[in-house]
Amino acid sequence: MAYSDKVVDHFNNPRNMGSFKKDEDDVGTGIVGAPECGDVMKLQIKVQDETIVDAKFKTFGCGSAIASSSLATEWLKGKTLEEAQKIKNTDIVQELNLPPVKIHCSVLAEDAIKAALNDYKKKAEEKK
Amino acid sequence: MKFPIYLDNHSTTPMDPRALETMLPYFVEKFGNAASRNHPFGWEAEEAVERARQQIARLIHADAKEIVFTSGATESNNLALKGVTDMYREKGDHLITSLTEHRAVLDTAKTLESKRGLKVTYLPVDKYGMVNPDDVRNAITDKTVLISIMLANNEIGTINPIKEIGKIAKEKGVLFHCDATQGVGKIPVDVQEMGIDLMSFSAHKIYGPKGVGALYVRKKGPRVRLTPLIDGGGHERGMRSGTLPVPLIVGFGKACELCEQEMPAESVRLATMRDRLKDGIMKKMDEVYLNGHPSQRLPHNLNISFAYVEGESLLMGVKEIALSSGSACTSATLEPSYVLRALGVGSDLAHSSIRFGLGRFNTNEEVDYTATRIIEIVTKLREMSPLYEMAKDGVDLKTVQWSAH
Numbered sequence: 320m321a322y323s324d325k326v327v328d329h330f331n332n333p334r335n336m337g338s339f340k341k342d343e344d345d346v347g348t349g350i351v352g353a354p355e356c357g358d359v360m361k362l363q364i365k366v367q368d369e370t371i372v373d374a375k376f377k378t379f380g381c382g383s384a385i386a387s388s389s390l391a392t393e394w395l396k397g398k399t400l401e402e403a404q405k406i407k408n409t410d411i412v413q414e415l416n417l418p419p420v421k422i423h424c425s426v427l428a429e430d431a432i433k434a435a436l437n438d439y440k441k442k443a444e445e446k447k
Numbered sequence: 448m449k450f451p452i453y454l455d456n457h458s459t460t461p462m463d464p465r466a467l468e469t470m471l472p473y474f475v476e477k478f479g480n481a482a483s484r485n486h487p488f489g490w491e492a493e494e495a496v497e498r499a500r501q502q503i504a505r506l507i508h509a510d511a512k513e514i515v516f517t518s519g520a521t522e523s524n525n526l527a528l529k530g531v532t533d534m535y536r537e538k539g540d541h542l543i544t545s546l547t548e549h550r551a552v553l554d555t556a557k558t559l560e561s562k563r564g565l566k567v568t569y570l571p572v573d574k575y576g577m578v579n580p581d582d583v584r585n586a587i588t589d590k591t592v593l594i595s596i597m598l599a600n601n602e603i604g605t606i607n608p609i610k611e612i613g614k615i616a617k618e619k620g621v622l623f624h625c626d627a628t629q630g631v632g633k634i635p636v637d638v639q640e641m642g643i644d645l646m647s648f649s650a651h652k653i654y655g656p657k658g659v660g661a662l663y664v665r666k667k668g669p670r671v672r673l674t675p676l677i678d679g680g681g682h683e684r685g686m687r688s689g690t691l692p693v694p695l696i697v698g699f700g701k702a703c704e705l706c707e708q709e710m711p712a713e714s715v716r717l718a719t720m721r722d723r724l725k726d727g728i729m730k731k732m733d734e735v736y737l738n739g740h741p742s743q744r745l746p747h748n749l750n751i752s753f754a755y756v757e758g759e760s761l762l763m764g765v766k767e768i769a770l771s772s773g774s775a776c777t778s779a780t781l782e783p784s785y786v787l788r789a790l791g792v793g794s795d796l797a798h799s800s801i802r803f804g805l806g807r808f809n810t811n812e813e814v815d816y817t818a819t820r821i822i823e824i825v826t827k828l829r830e831m832s833p834l835y836e837m838a839k840d841g842v843d844l845k846t847v848q849w850s851a852h
Contacts, residue, residue, distance in 0.1 A: 322763065330763055336831055353849030354795035354834060357757055357774055357783065361833035377833040381759040381774070385831065430850075 322382055323416035329386035334393050337375045339363045344446060347439025351430040358384045358424065362431035364395055364403070366439055371395045371403055376431075383421040387411050387428035395432065400439070406432055452813045455769045456652075456747060456806035457601050457629060463654035463807065466701040470656065473694035481691045482682060492693045499700025506703040507627075507646065508637040509663050515683045516691055519660035520628040521551040522676070523647030524595075526662050526687065527624040528555045530673030531593045531645065532565055535622070539590035543621075545570040545578045546789040547605075548597050552626055556595075566590070575740035576605035576790050584615045594623045598630035602773060602786040602802055603739030604748025606634065613642020622671060628652055628660075632706035633745055634714065638663055644671050650695065654807060655702030659695035662686075717805050718746035720814050724803060725749050727818030732825065738773075738787060738800055747805040752787075752796040753821075755835035756828040761801060764824035768817055773800035795834075795844075 322330070338361070339346045345366050352359040358380030365373040374392035378385045390411060395403055411417070411425035453461070473495060481496045483489025500511040517523045532542060544556050546569050559565040568586045570578055578596055587594075594616050599606045609625055616623035624645040627636055631646075632653035638646060649660030664686065665671045679688030706713075729735050734754040750773075753761060758772030773784030774797070782788075783797035792800070803817070829835040834844060 327763075330760070333831060338836065350833065351850050354798070354844060355793070355849070357794075357798040359833055359849070361836075377831055377836060379755060379832040379834045380757050382763040384757075385760060 325390075325415050326382055326386040326417070329389040329415070330382045333376075333385060333389045335373075335375050335389065335396075336377065338377060339365055339373075339375055344442060345439075347435040347437075347442065349431045349434025349436070349438055351434055352380070352427050354379065357381070358427060360384065360388045360427055360431040362388060362391060362395075362428075362435045364435045364439060366400065369401075370399050371397065380424065380427075381421070383415065383417055384424040384427060386415055387417075387424045388431060390414060391428045391432055400436060403432060403436055448810075448812055448816060450767045452768045452809075452817060454803050454805060454809065454813075454817060455771050456809075457604075457802065457804035458771060459651050459657065460654045460806050461808060462656060462698070463702060463705055465705060466655050466698045469701040470694040470698040473697050477693075479693070481693055482680065492691075495693055495697050496691055499696045499703075502700035502704040502707075503661060506636070506707045507631060507648075507663060508639050510666060512684075513663055513666050515662045515664050515686045516696055517660045517662055517687055518658060519651070520549075520626065520647045520649035521660075523649070523660050523662035524549070524551040524624075524626055525555050526673065526676050527645045527647060528552065528559065528593065528595060529676060530686070531622055531624065531671070532559055532563070533674040534672050535592040539588075539592045540564065541566045541568070541588055541590040542593050542595065543568045543570065543583060543586045543591060544595045545572060545597070545607075547572050547576055547600055547602075547786045548595070549601055549626055549628065552595055552597070570596075572605075572789055574791050575743070576600055576603045576738075576786065577740060577743065578607050578612070580608050580611040580615055583612050584619075587615070587619050587621055591619070591621050594621055596623075596625060598625050598627035598636065599634070599745050599748075600739070600786060601629050602784060603750045603790070604629070604745035605740045606630065606743045606745065609641045609643070616644070617642050622669070629745060632703065632710070633717075633747060635710070638665070644669070645673075650699035650702055653702050653706050656695045656698040659692055659699050661699070713807065714746045720809065720811060721747060721749050721803075721805055723811065724805070724814045724818055725751075727815060728821055731818075731822055735825075736796060738790065738792060749803040749805075750800060751803075752792065752800040753825045754796060754799055755832045755838065756825050757798050758800055760828055761799075761821075761824055764828065765817075765820050768820065771802045771804070773802065774798045 374395040408425035408429040479488030479492035481492040631648040646663040651657040738750040758774030787797040
């Protein structure tokens with residue numbers, strides 16, 4: 320199966336690959352997927368004043384999964400928490416031109432975004 | 448070095464130019480129908496077919512009359528399983544096969560179960576992918592009409608104890624079919640010594656043309672009969688009607704002759720090169736696992752799982768090398784290789800497996816390049832892998848609560 324140019328670009332030049340320290344207050348971490356299913360995504364956001372100032376990912380998965388999470392970090396940066404909540408998997412499908420068999424990769428990326436946001440919110444609640 | 452490098456020789460092989468050469472006259476000049484009995488065009492074609500039949504038979508120690516030409520190993524497997532179980536239906540309704548057979552056998556067996564009411568036993572394999580002959584013996588009932596076990600596996604290259612299974616089949620009076628697609632031309636095959644009654648193989652896996660294969664059907668001790676899949680002019684002793692593709696058959700014959708002549712030296716060359724690739728990767732990396740048998744395996748097969756790295760992404764990272772993965776990221780089911788699963792390899796490592804299939808035209812230079820590039824990309828992808836990070840941090844991945852999707 321041929322990959323779209325955008326998937327190949329994200330795969331070859333992943334944006335924001337890496338990790339933040341999980342236990343820091345301003346960091347939200349989402350880990351979704353399972354090794355048995357062939358993909359696991361870790362997405363992290365760094366938040367200041369309700370705005371995502373930085374994002375990082377690490378992904379175990381196919382090229383489309385890597386590209387989906389790489390793209391997600393690009394989109395997250397600069398967004399408010401509320402805006403980030405609105406990112407849909409279909410936006411990722413469209414941007415990366417994912418074929419039907421790879422749609423689950425975009426779903427996973429959306430799940431990872433939601434998980435990271437929830438993790439941050441939970442931390443913020445606990446701090447109050 | 449020429450790119451891309453082809454290391455997917457279990458899938459198909461390039462034609463050997465020497466085999467192609469022999470085919471060419473049979474397209475335009477010598478175009479006759481081998482079944483035309485009344486003119487030189489037909490005679491010439493028939494002569495070429497019979498010469499090829501002998502070349503093919505010699506490679507597997509059979510008689511030329513026992514070779515039935517088909518369109519390929521998939522058809523041969525279908526013909527063997529459907530044809531034999533139909534012909535001997537009054538004798539019984541039980542088929543024995545194994546979990547790691549090629550889909551051409553497994554799917555045929557499933558069709559026989561669902562459409563023809565056949566009972567099928569799918570034997571398990573050990574952790575190296577090998578069928579235990581005792582399991583075959585224990586599975587045989589008085590209703591068993593056919594045993595179908597592959598010679599060597601297409602993913603992991605494990606070679607089954609065919610001779611032992613053949614002996615048991617003979618002892619119990621059950622017919623024995625062997626899917627030898629991956630083994631013929633690569634390792635010595637002797638249908639007499641191995642006690643094989645029917646055997647499937649094809650030309651394009653041994654540097655011959657695509658579109659032609661054969662089913663060996665024993666003529667003596669016992670004389671095997673089968674119901675044809677295709678009715679028509681009664682070609683191939685009535686077992687497979689249809690005008691013979693003379694050029695393909697000529698190329699198939701020459702390909703077999705070349706394999707027979709070159710196998711002793713070539714199998715050593717391939718095994719040496721394979722071990723060079725294996726050592727080049729496995730001695731330089733940790734958390735890489737060999738799939739399949741350490742010694743009882745095809746000389747040109749290597750199958751390795753790279754922990755924490757998904758196979759398809761690995762292949763994407765080495766685009767200039769043609770390889771295959773046990774990851775099923777592209778399949779609708781998301782299930783990784785059923786062969787590796789049958790060996791007891793975890794789904795995670797099955798997703799991380801890569802199959803290297805060496806061939807006649809590969810060189811040490813290509814193998815060394817491949818080892819270097821694989822190490823590079825695995826290292827890069829591990830850096831990107833949350834699993835590798837967790838493992839390095841001392842997290843036991845087996846204890847993590849994953850959100851399955």
